Amino acid sequence: MHHTIDVSDLKFSYPDGHVALRGVTLSIAPGEKVALVGPNGAGKSTLMLHLNGILTGEGDVRVCGLPLTDGNLGKVRAAVGLVFQDPDDQLFSPTVFEDVAFGPLHMGVPEPEVRERVARALAAVGMGDFAERVSHHLSAGEKKRVAIATVLSMDPEILVLDEPSAGLDPRARRGLISLLRELPQTMLISTHDLLLVRELFPRTAIMDHGQIVADGPTESILNDPELLEAHGLERMWSLADR
């Protein structure tokens, strides 16, 4: 059986010469929930853009066993649901409905099924009554949910979320956590929110300077203060430490 995500020795530099990825290797099995943590500028977002073929670097990227070639790009993009950090970038259509319908319409799904998928995706994120709303008038938490619905409607195999809890108030963050817990898809998220990681993600990878520097069970990684400190992460305090 193939992995959902298979990245090996991926290298990438931006056109301005900035080296973002220096040989990243990462595999994710179907059903796994993986958190990607690390300081700003470590290359987390750059790596995520590679999983969808938006950026292409040197090295091998396979999604559901498919190499990223021009011929496979459509299939790969249908399999990887990429949710951008700023929902205002993700939600570019006049209404919520049109935004959620965008992906399936582009996949050539027949219209009645698109409507079903939109209804299902919005219901899954608890935004069923918001279809005709204008995205601009939603709260940050609502926008984030709709942004997730825009990829759920494509029935992706893996959800890739860039800093999903950034900018949310505690209640919206709590709502997001329960939503992420309910979603059955394989998941890769980048975040600075270690509490969220501990709650939802059994596996954690630390990224720094364009490389994966640690990858393992979340419990052992978060309980390694030297490792966390070496890569700009804060040690987790729990009530038991006091």
Add this chain to the structure above:
Amino acid sequence: MHVHFTDQYRSGSSLVHRLDPRIKVLCTLAFILTAALLPPGEWIHYGLLLIVPLLGVVVAGIGPGYLLKRSFIALPFALAAITLPFTVPGPQVTLPILGLTVSIEGAVRFVSIVLKSWISVQMAILLVTTTTFPDLLWGLRALHVPRVLVSVVGLMYRYIFVLADEATRLMRARAARSGEVEGHQSGGGIAWRGRVAGGMVGSLALRSFERSERIYDAMVARGYTGEIRHFAPPALSADDYTILVTLLAYLALVLATGLLFAR
């Protein structure tokens, strides 16, 4: 922090609201065309045209005051015709107030242009007041307005708010650091202030450019390949056809009599 300045839509469930956007766009265009084609000085016919938007607001339950208040935005543009009374040859009269000499023919044409544009704008305002922007967009698309153009308008509508919010944030940040100290002249020189404002505009442009790249990435990530796809428009109802045919017939009548009886 949200900016709502372009939303003209007023919700409702009247016949005017329920009409298919395609029909509304077509009616509005036909109306404006009729107004443009009517010869100058046909005052009665202008009145017959004015009945249409007035009837529209009454049926839509908006109230004529709403329309009237907004209809004057067109007046500055109509001033482009201000030279007519002074340049058109023919019999002239001297105005008692300013002592200006104007040609009667030119004055009639000028007043006609002002009236016609004022009436046309009322119809356009009725359209955007009773049609949501997304509906308007697919209406235009269904009428075969080039898709790229409609998409550009749609994206503009989506991001003008975001952009306005960003501009507001920039100006707040400037205001928050615009302090005064006693004994010093505050505010800086005009060149310096101009440079600051220029920097803000530049930073806004740069942010917009970066955002446009991220939006494009988000579109590509969901399968965008250069062609924007949309749902097929729904079928027109009997009401839609009745209104369209009635209005077109009325406009044809107004135009025909207006042209026939032209002086």
